[in-house]
Amino acid sequence: MSTSSHPPNRFALAYAGLMVRRPGTVLLVILALLGISLYGTSKLTINSNQLDLISQELPEVKEVKRIIDMVGGSGYFMLALRSSDEPTLKRVADDIAARLDADKENVRFFTYKIPVEFVQQNMALFIKTEDLAEGKKRISAYMKDQLRRNNPFFIELKKTEPVKLDLQDLISKYSSVGKKSIIDDYYISPDRKMMMILIKPMWDTNELGKTKAYVEKLNKDLAEYSKTNPQGVKLVEDYDAMGDAKTVAYGYTGSYKTAVDDSYAIEESLQPVAVIAFLAILAITIAFFRKWAPTVIVVSGMVIGTIITMGFTYATVGELNMITSILGGILMGFGIDFGIHFVFRTRLELGAGKPYDIAIRDAIINAGRPAAVSAVVTAGSFYVLMVSEFRGFSQFGFLAGSGTLILGLTLFSWSPALLALIGRMNPALPEKLIGTMKPPATINASGKEIRFPRPGLLLGISSVIVAVVCACAIPWSSQEVSASKELPLHERIQHGVRFNYNTRALMPAKQPSVQLQDEIARRFQISSDPIAVYTKTLEEAKEVYDELTGHPEKYKSIDQVVSIYTFVPPPENAKANAKILQEWQEELKEIDVAALPPEMQEKAGIFKKMLEARPFDVNGVPDIYAKQFRHLPETKLENHGFLTFIYPSVDLWDGKLMLQFADETSVIKTASGKEFRSAGAAQLYARLARIVLKDGQLTVILVALWILIMHFADFRSVPLALASVIPLTVGLAMMLGFMSIFDLRLNFMNIIILPILLGFGVSHGLYLLHRFLEGTSPVVALRSVGAAVASSTLTAVSGFAALLAASHIGLRSMGVVACIGLITTLLVSFTVLAAVMQLMHDRRVRKSGQRPPSDGTASGGGSGSETRAA
Structure with a gap:
């Protein structure tokens, strides 16, 4: 039977010979590398600063660094206190504030109360003129009525009802400035049951390790206070309970805490996952061998x-990050593939009756070629990630690609050298240790070739099934549907595979810091963290403030803008109001406060002070307010200036809304034509989200092109190259179809699995086709390497399936997508590709003019010594 294959080249023969002739030397070199790598691995640390993972040249990063230098960043570490007893809340807040004030090592500054007397006295200047006039009318009528009724000579011939003073509608409109109540100095909720302490640590939100250490320190400090405070108030970290006069429940949130919780939820999830993955890989390997x-x-x-x-990682990159920290687990699942294929092939060669050294040599030659191509293609698929702007992905691509090559070389050196060394001690021992596999028969008892029956029918049926499943991934309807909405099956198929932009859906369920953030939003009607806009001068700060507050139609996702100019009354409004206040003051000049009812006398004194309010400019804002928007004393000279804070009206956990908010606020163009950039977590995450979406699409395209080019370079035949990628392309298309059917969605985490699956999926077609091209029939090819393909796939599946045990939902979604993709790829290999190979084999036989053997002999072990013809 004529076959088409590549004869072993000189390098393959020399390498195989080295493994057999010098096994001891090879093992010593590997062990020496292991010793050096153990040292490097022990020195590896994880850099938890996520800002370092993004290009430092991005404008978003530069602006964030400026804000960090000015005030430590735009977000806060929030300590929330909860109790039904207001005096206890305030007393405990005062005590904790004293401790925070003494912690100069960790706390840059903190805020939990701001004197509101100045705002109260000048509030009349901020009120709309028509509302002030209405208030004046109501109050004047009420005071005149009270004076009249309080006069000892007051006689009412006909009884009338006293004038009621109802200002609630006006008070509710002007009871806060920048969502901060002007009724109370403390940051306390309107229901008086929650207090907030806003802490600005000495580091930024991206330095997760420092934040985690600070949480531990704060817990110890609060536990100590709970035991020693003279009032006997007990502090309890609880995100559900409400305290009372003797108990205060507390919790942490804010951008510092939520960033730590999400990142460390991933890290903590990976610890049991690595153990589960290793045990599952071990069990599957034992089951197959x-x-x-x-x-x-x-x-x-x-x-x-x-x-x-890992040693290579230390030598080249120097440290791991939150993305590359999962490298070891992924490489274990992928890397063992090389060892499995070598051992299975060695068993096959031993089963053909070859001596151990010849069997090892031929196994390296025959299994080594597809393994080498698989390693290069897989590594190249990982290397493609290096084009990403996100350093987390680019470093992962570099290390995973290099790790794939290292593991392939290690397993194709360690395994043959170890077996060869054992064989030198006892030639019969390798066969006894790893077992043998008889070359599959090519003909049955009746003398006919064993083949897949009706390959055309098999291909037709499987193609229809594949087409139907793949069609489910295509969005047939252009109607917009929320990714979070549950859809019935027919609608899921109609809308195809969807992308879930909601990053909250990726977090562990009921994450306490996120729940607390939601509670704060409900109680205070404010988002937890703003973004900031830097301006060099007060004049520029005024321009930005006027632009953002004067054009609500342009900034639909903004809830409020807080600036130093928030505390400056609009000049025209203040001038008009001051005129009313002066007139009012003249009208009430003759009023004797002592003549009012006792319950009104104190309020009347405050009211008279309010009437004295006169317009002022930005220089009249007290420093207690102004310093919130000014750089700190230690700020670099080039970053001196002022900040304007922007609070979103939308849920930033929703990726689409976050992108909308970022688009509206990333560049603020003022009336003078100047442009100012905003900075903060929302802008960084929006940029990162766009990088992930863009890179996800780009890397899939580049990986696909790389795979096709390498497969053509390997087979030197377009039909063979296309046949070899059938499992990969069809398997992944089916994966997307099944995701649509079972209502599973792509997201910002599992989208990165697609290029990884492309890289790993190449091995299925490569090993099967290379065995087929050795001259064997498709049935023999499948029986020879099918078990190895299935085993290596299931070890990778087990590695990803272990992610299903993770508490982090994003990691679980990665595991689900990877498992579906790997299993569909395997099924396509054993159905569609098997049928295609049978049709190719039949055509090959017809072209050669030969018929299947019928003399009862089996042609094949498919060893390196088989006859090959072009």
Whole structure:
């Protein structure tokens, strides 16, 4: 039978010869590398500063760094206190504030109360003139009535009802400035049951390790206060309970805490996942080999290769980040693939009756070529991620690509050298340890070739099933549907696979800091953290404030703008109001406060002070307010200036709304034509979201092109190259179809799985087609390497399936998508590709003029010594 394959090249022969002739030297080199790598691995640390993962040249990053230098960042670490007893709340807040004030090492500054007397006295200047006139009318009528009724000579011939003073509608409109109540100095909720302490640590929100350490310190300080405070108030960290006169419940939130919780939820989820993945890989390897020895060989090689990769990481990058910290687990699931294919092929060669050294040599040559191509293609698929602007992805791509090559080389050196060294001690021992596999028969008992029956029908049926499933991934309707909305099956199919922009859906369920953030939003009617706009001068700050507050139609996602000019009354309004106040003051000049009812006398004194309010400019704003918007004394000279804070009206956990908010506020163009950039977590996350979406699409395209080019370079045939990528392309298309059917959605985390699956999925078609091109029939090819393909796929599946045990929903979604993709790819390999190979084989036989063998002999072990013809 004529076949088409590549003869082993000189490098492959030399490499295989080295493994067999010098196994001891090879093992010593690997162990030496292991020792060096262990040292490097022990020195590896995880850089938890997420800001370092984004290009430092991005304008969003530069602006954030400016804000960090000015005031430590735009967000806060929030300590919320909850109790039904207001005096207890305030007393505990005062005590905690004293401790925070003494902590110069961690606390840059904090805010929990601001004197409101100045705002109260000048509030009349901020009120709309028509509302002030209405208030004047009501109050004047009420005071005249009270004076009249309080006169000892008051006689009423006909009884009349006293004039009632109802100002609630006006008070509710002007009871706060920038969502801060002007009734109370403290940051206390309107229901008087929650107090907020806003803490600005000495570091930024991206330095997660420092925030985590600070939370631990704060917990100890609060526990100590709980035991020693003279009032006997007990502090309890609780995100649901309401305290009382003797108990105060507290909790942490704000951008500092939510960033830590999300990142460390991933890290903590990965700890049990790594153990589960390793045990699952071990169990699957044992199940397929049915022996301990080959399992020990490949698993030890996998561990060694992973450690060498970690050592390589230390030597090249120097540290891990929150993304590359999952590198080891992924490489274990992928890397063991090389060892499994080598051992299965060695068993096949031994089963053909070859001596151990020849069997090892031929296994390296025959399994090594598809393994090498698979390693290069997979590594290249990872390297493609290096085009990403997000350093987390680019570093992951570099390290995962390099790790794939390292693991492939390690397992194709460690496993053969170890077996060869054992064979030198006892030539019969390799066969006894790893077992053998008889080359599958090519003909049955009746002398006919064993083949897949009716391959055309099999291909037709499987193609229809595949087409139907893949069609479910296509959005047939252009109607917009919320990704969070549950849809019935027919509508899911109609709308295809959807993208879930809601980042809240990726977090662990009921994350306390997020729940507390929602509670604060409800109680205070304010979002937890703003973004900030830097201006060099007060004049520029005024321009920005006027632009943002004067054009609500342009900034629909803004809830409020808080600036130093928030505390400056609009000049025209203040002038008109001052005229009313002066007139009013003249009218009430003759009033004797002592003549009013006792309950009104104190309020009347305050009221008279309010009437004395006169227009003032920005220089009249007290420093207690102004310093909130000014740079700190230690700020670099080039960053001296003022900040304007913007609070969103939309839920920033919703990615689409976050992108809308970022688009509206990223560049503020004022009336003078100047442009000012905003900075903050929302802008950074919006930029990162766009990078992920863009890179997800770009990397899939680049990886697909890379795979096609490499497959053509390997097979030198367009039909063979296309056939080899059938499992990959069809499997992933089916994965998207099943995601639509089962209402699973792509998101900002699992989208990165797509190029990884493309990279790993190449091995299925490569190993099957290379075995087929050795001259075997499709049935023999499938029986020869099918178990190895299935085993290596299931080890990768088990690695990703372990993510289902993670508490972090985003990680779980990555596991689900990866498992579906790997399993569909495997199913397509054993159905669609098998049928295609049978049709190719039949055509090959017809072209050669030969018929399937009928003399009862089996042609094949498919070893390196088989006859090959062009």
